Amino acid sequence: MxxxxxxxxxxxxxxxxxxTRTRAVLLGVGLAMFTTITVIALMLERLSTGERISFVFTAVLLSSVLVLLSRxxxxxxxxxxxxxxxxxxxxxxxxxxxxxxxxxxxxxxxxxxxxxxxxxxxxxxxxxxxxxxxxxxxxxxxxxxxxxxxxxxx
Structure with a gap:
């Protein structure tokens, strides 16, 4: 050339x-996963406060991996x-x-x-x-x- x-x-x-497409999918899935796990943690009445926190912490960790992959x-x-x-x-x-x-x-x-x-x-x-x-x-x-x-x- x-x-x-x-x-x-x-x-x-x-x-x-x-x-951009891969990034949009990763961030969208991360947000959906975080929201779903958090809502489930809050809706399950048998969970203690510590267990709910561990659900949300797990959701944050999984979503963070997807954010890292979108970087x-x-x-x-x-x-x-x-x-x-x-x-x-x-x-x-x-x-x-x-x-x-x-x-x-x-x-x-x-x-x-x-x-x-x-x-x-x-x-x-x-x-x-x-x-x-x-x-x-x-x-x-x-x-x-x-x-x-x-x-x-x-």
Missing amino acids: SESAARAEAPALPVTFRP PKVVADDGGVTVVNLTTKRRLEWAQILRVNLRPGDPWVFLDLSDGTSLPALGIQPGVARQQAVADARALRALAESRGTGAHDN
């Missing part, structure tokens, strides 16, 4: 990539990219990103970095919305190519 073509396809900055995103701005995965957050300068990869069968985008490592970017994942993930990967690739030392690879 030529440099001018990469610039033409690159979205305006700042831009955030995240699996991934990739934020691109003029200075570089911030990759937020489940429990980690990493800031990269554009020059550190050599290649943006989303090959068939990959669960998410991988960023090949100048230090020889590869960083998974869970914020772009083709699971539920494959076409959106492919479009997001292409947009991030175009940004990396136009702003850094990125190279093209499918």
